[in-house]
Amino acid sequence: MHSLRFVSSAAAAVVIATAPAIASAHGLHGHVHVTGWAISNLPPGELRDVFEDPDVREAALAGAMFPDTGYALGSDAARAYGEHAHWEPFIEDFVQRVRTTYGPTYDTKEERMLVAFLMGCAAHGLQDELFDSTFLYEAEQRDGHGQDATDPGTDGFLVQDGYFWMTPSEYLPIADLLPLYASLPQSAEIDEDLIRSQVRRVRGAYVNDTIGPTIAEGNGERYRPQIPWTAEHYMDPAVAGSLYAEITPTARYMLALWERLHDRFEESELVIHAWPDAPRRLREADHTSVASWVTLVLGKGVQQDGASATLVDSLGAPHGLELRYTRWGGVSRLVRVVASADYTPGETYTATLASGAMLVDGSSTTSAHEHTFQVACATEDDPRCPPLGEIEDPVIPPAPEMPDAGPPPRIDAGVAPMPEPSPSSSCAVSAAATRARAEWLALVVIALVAVRVSRRSR
Incomplete structure (x- = not known):
């Protein structure tokens, strides 16, 4: 796997040493999907029309991935750009830059993709705040486990339960991102090469539709018995901060950002x-x-x-x-x-x-x-608390159907089929090698979140 070239034995040793105690609280697959679901649930209007273009939509998913890319086995400068991108001061600076440079109409596709990326970044930070400040506390109270289990666990449940299908595009508006870091002490080290390499690392190791969901599914199998309340309620719209409950506030935050971009909030x-x-x-x-x-x-x-x-x-x-x-x-x-x-x-x-x-x-x-x-009544028969009836919760769109590949090619009766290739030392991959590869990649994923402990002292 090409992404393995990013992992050194020294970095792996650090990850192994720190992984049991440190993790983030909202998985990357969760960020991408909640953002995508929020876009699908936008009300009719200007912003929904902007996202009719699939490229614009995928730019938002790229933005939803971006803040955590700084944590992927990176330097202090990489962690600094990732951490800063999580917070509202970064988003306010981003809004001001886009509004003064490209506003107020955002008519071109390039401008709309930039706006979408901004909204994806903002959605990521909001979702972290919602999840960490509400759902995570309840998960700790009910399951007795915290971030070390809820982050990989909820991403794994998302895959296991059939919700996974979205992956972001490679869009990265680097020219508009770099000026946003000018105020950081590490600004001289935060350059295009650093950011692009970090984004490639995360995409290759986890945010993809190949090895990423496989790793996540393994984490789901591991953590489901440990955090049963979380597994049951991570998609419960009635529980504050669950992935499902994040959809509506994420969509409304995007609408608020659209108003801020037009200076009419x-x-x-x-x-x-x-x-x-x-x-x-x-x-x-x-x-x-x-x-x-x-x-x-x-x-x-x-x-x-x-x-x-x-x-x-x-x-x-x-x-x-x-x-x-x-x-x-x-x-x-x-x-x-x-x-x-x-x-x-x-x-x-x-x-x-x-x-x-x-x-x-x-x-x-x-x-x-x-x-x-x-407040909920103490008994079900209390007349002050009649049944709620049907509640209009956000709709989670199903994964698009894969195109039918059609029947297998017909082999001419007069042509012998190609023989099955025999394994060779140069190309055969043993089960043990596959397991080892997954373990190394899992270390990369753990490393994506291990250094988020830096925000705990904020």
């Missing part, structure tokens, strides 16, 4: 999604359960500790809360309302994000944002 539309999402109810009244958290997803990042909120019941009585942001600190695309006391089952509450929230671009909000929700 209204801060009154700052909250683009919330969990629990109506008509669903808050799943737990116990304030110590992650399932009791209320999460507001934002169309533009808010400064850490730059917001305030209130929580009241249906009579207006205040309920204690702690306002939390993204798990890793820094500018956040979500805020979590964590109650400091148990809720009353069946009661209705309103969480309000107050005006004056400080945003990534230096502006502040001038209006409050409310989210009203009901």
Whole structure:
């Protein structure tokens, strides 16, 4: 396999030493597919029309892969470009550059592919924040395992359960990416050769439709018995931060970015999604359960500790809360309302994000944002909690059908078929060699995420 040339014994030794304790929390196949599903669920309008072109759509998938490419056995400079690409300040700079250089119409295919790549990058970062700050906490609470299992596990389940089919194109707008790193201390080392080599490494080792899903499927087999709750709920639309639950906020974030690219984003539309999402109810009244958290997803990042909120019941009585942001600190695309006391089952509450929230671009909000929700009742026969009925969740499109290859070629009766080639020492691949190759490639995949520990100190 050509991608093996990227792996050295020294790097493998480092990976082996660090792999058991360190991993990311959202698999790359998951990023690509959630982004693709979000595009498929965009409402009719300008942005959906932009993505009618398959090349534009695949550029978004390339963007969804991009932030994690910096972690693939790379240098400090590679890790720096990958880490920076995850966060809203990078996206805000990207938006400003694209808007001032190519806006405001984005009529050409080249401009639309660049916009799509930007949105893919942004979707990746948002999904990490959503998954890490909600679903991962609940997985830790219920399965007793964290990132080391959920990242490879959910990617593996995605393949095992028949969802995998999307792979990104090779599109890479390098001329527009490099200026975005000028402010980093490693900027002199972040050049075209570095980024292209990292992207090739990730694509060759994992984000492809050959060895990548094979490795992921093996991880699914390994982790499914260890994280049964995660395996059951990673595609549950009712669980905040699951891959399925990420689809709608990802699509709405793309719409918010489209407005930002046209300089018409209204801060009154700052909250683009919330969990629990109506008509669903808050799943737990116990304030110590992650399932009791209320999460507001934002169309533009808010400064850490730059917001305030209130929580009241249906009579207006205040309920204690702690306002939390993204798990890793820094500018956040979500805020979590964590109650400091148990809720009353069946009661209705309103969480309000107050005006004056400080945003990534230096502006502040001038209006409050409310989210009203009901807590699940303690018993099924409680008349306050009738059945929810059918809920219009996003539609996950099936994989496109492969073209029919047709019948096998007919062999002329007068022509002897070619003999089967006999194995030779130069081309035969033993089962042991195949296993060894998969193990080496698995080390590469582990390395893609091993250094994400750097964000834990943010």
